[in-house]
Amino acid sequence: MDRVEELAxxxxxxxxxxxxxxxxxxxxTLFYDLGASPAIHELDKDARGREMEWALRRIGCNPSVPAVFVGGKFVGSAKDVITSHVDGSLKQMLIAARAIWF
Structure with a gap:
């Protein structure tokens, strides 16, 4: 869990x-289209990936990937991110976290 929080x-x-x-x-692709350059951590290519996957499940990410953090805070998995994008709050989160500028 500490590793996930540190990377986030x-x-x-x-x-x-x-x-x-x-x-x-x-x-x-959605993040890139919004102008963000997120840090990507591919769990299947990380030696500690299985451990991080279990940590993501413990914080409520099911399925475990994709798991998105903005400004150090857990946003959720694909469904949560798409919902936030549709209602406009994802872009605002990215602006507040200085992941994109407008």
Whole structure:
């Protein structure tokens, strides 16, 4: 859990993914389209990936990826991120965290 929290705090936007996950790809593309450059941590390519995946599940991320943090705070998985994007709050979170500028 400490590793996940540490990585989430290091950048304005952080996405935990798996390289074979199509929803992970979609969420990364959404962030890039909004002008953000999130830190991407692919759990299937990290030696401690399994441990981080369990930590993400413990904080309520189910499925475990994609798991999105903005400004060090857990936003949620794909459904939560898409909901936030549709209602406009994702862009505001990214601006507040200085992940994008307008």
């Amino acid at each position: 705090r290091k950048n304005a936007a952080v996405i935990f993914t798996k390289s074979s996950c199509c929803m992970c790809h979609s969420i990364k």
